[in-house]
Amino acid sequence: MNWIDYRSARPYNYSRSQIAPFPEKAVLTLNAEESQLLAEMALSVPANPYNTKEQELFIRHAAGIARAFSASSAAFIRRELEHGFGAVLVKGLPVDEDLPETPPVGGSLPVAYKKTFISEAMLVALGVLTGAEPFNFRQEGRGKAPLIDNIVPVQALKSQRGAGGYDNNFPFHCESAWHRKRPDYLILLGVREAPGAYTLVFSVEMFEGTSWLEEAGKIKDWFRLKAPDLYLQMENAGIPMGTARYSFAPPLEKEGDTVRLNINFNGTDCISEEAVQWLSALEDFVEAKTAGTIITSGDALILHNYNTCHTRTGYKPTFNGEDRWFLRGYFKKDLWERRKDGHEHNTDGTAIHDLVNAGWMTPEGTLTMEFSKYVFEPDETRKLDGHLNELAALAFNYTPISGTRIV
Template identity: 65%
Template sequence: MNWINYRSVKSLSYERARIAGLPETYILTLSQEEASIYRDMALAIPFNPYRQDEQEDFVRSAKEIARSFAPSSRKFIEEHLQHGFGAVLVKGLPVDEELPITPQTGGPLPPDYKTTFVSEAMLLALGELTGAEPFNFRQEGQGKAPLIDNIVPVYKLKTQKGAGGFDNNFPFHCESAWHRKRPDYLILLGVRAAEDAQTLVFSTRMFEGTPWQTASADIRQWFRLKAPDLYVQMEKAGIPMGTADFALKPPIEHGPHGIQLHINFNGTDCIDMKAVEWLAELEDFIESKTVGTIISSGDALLLNNYLTCHTRTGYSPVFNGMDRWFLRGYFKKDLWARNEKAAGEVYDEQTFREMIALGWMSDDGTLTTSFSKFVHQPEEVKKLEDREAALATLAFQLTPIAGTRLV
């Protein structure tokens, strides 16, 4: 089948000049008293989230902060995030009082780059309120993925449609919608703001009263979502994807619990020109209905990754050490749940026995911590002989390993 790359046919043309603000209905502002309590709790955490051997202790400590949130705040977040608009902006969060300059590159931070980790603790505390576990994809940070991503402008990546880029060329998307471990929730927490950079949000609620609310089910086979270019490049360089290269998903899906989005206007193939035209109409509709907000220091935008899609406007960093900087966290329910269907597709009896012999798999069919080095050290995969490399490619489709957080 000759799939058509949507983006190669529908050129980018985003005005994004008149964006309505995120409605006050979806904004939760913490009191100074609450913020003070959370700041003290965060500063009391003796662990560093950027040290792998201290990460789980930091996560556990941050979850204690979540338990201190007022019942009214927890209810507000749950109602709007889980069952409503799908987005909540939390304002008034405590911040790190002494900040270094904005990093020149994103992804992981050196463990000693910051002296306090108040923002990181608040990100994970808010994640706990979603009922999901924090995790990340191995490929982030050019294969040096931290649990928490630091997103900053990078001069040489100006036109990149994603982290590091800052041109007005970033299409709407749901985060990693093609991946078998797609995030259920995404949190963006401001460290430093750029006053000309808006984060844009579209919700399924905006379909109400329009023909899109009853989009035909016959579009299911019209589209396929694909992996980002970075992930494909890393796979070609010997770092396995860990999931299928493509997923057949319609941009809008009607289910028993309402409409869900599977949007990535920069990573969708269409079956024919009719599908291209349909998707172009949808993109134009989303662009016309979006709302936006500037994520300032002490703000956190929580997004339901099935009820919303998002992007940002272009902006103009000056690279003086004070540029835009925010934290990004992914959260997944049942992160370590065993997928029997996936397991059955990954290995037959011979493969199973070979993985056990290598020490990568236990008798019950789960990956062991012996395989962890290939997850955390991508260069180790390249050292494997052909058969072992093929087995590792299969094993990655069973990650994350129980108790770890990289997929």
């Protein structure tokens, strides 16, 4: 099969000079009393989210903060995510008052970089309100896999269309759409804003009254989503992917009377030129219907990762310590659900037997904590040779290990 890389066939050329405002119906503004209560609870959390040993304690306390949101706020968030626009902009959240400079690189932070963790607590608490669990991918943070990603401009990544990049408009995408553990929800929480740095959102609501609702039921096998180049580079360097390289979900997928999005205009292969033209028309529609907002300090944008796709505009950082800085968190409802029998790497059961003998899996089919060192220390995986290396690549397809939250 001679697949056509969509982005190569249709180079990106959207100016985004006209951006519609984020819909008011999907904006929730907390009152001062609610915000103050949340701040006091966040300041009392006795854990540091950047200390791996304290992460579970931090999450438990953040879950308690989630219960402190008013019933009306919690109901608004759930209703709008599941049955409305598919995204909610929460404003008026408490913020850390004594902020250090914007870090020079993203990912995790040194344990002592910040004095307080109000923003991190708000991120996790909002995620808990969705009914999902926080997690991250091993490859994020270039292999350091923080529970919470700090996203900042990085000079060396200026032209990258992803975290760290800033000198270009980034195509629309659903977060990690090809991955077996695709997030159900994504949260972007502002620490520092950058004038002109818009986050854009497209919702399935925008298909109402258009022919795209009919198209969603027609397209089946014209496309494949693929892993980002960074993940492939890390795999080649000895860090197994932990999922298949490709997913064959169509960009628009019919589910009952609704449409699900499986979009990544920067990471899709097309089966033919006709498929390229179809996807190009869809991208034109998405770009024309986008809504945007500048995420400021005290804002959190919660995205349903099947009902929306999102992106950012290019912007110009100054690298003076006051540049754009936001937190990113992934949340999934069935995070610890075991893989079903019949995994593509395990057709005869031999590999599972070998994983059990290696001490990496229980007879019931769950990974043991013995394997966790390979999750947290990528260099340990690189030391494995021959059959053990192959087994580790298979084992990563069964992550996360309960309690680790790393896929």
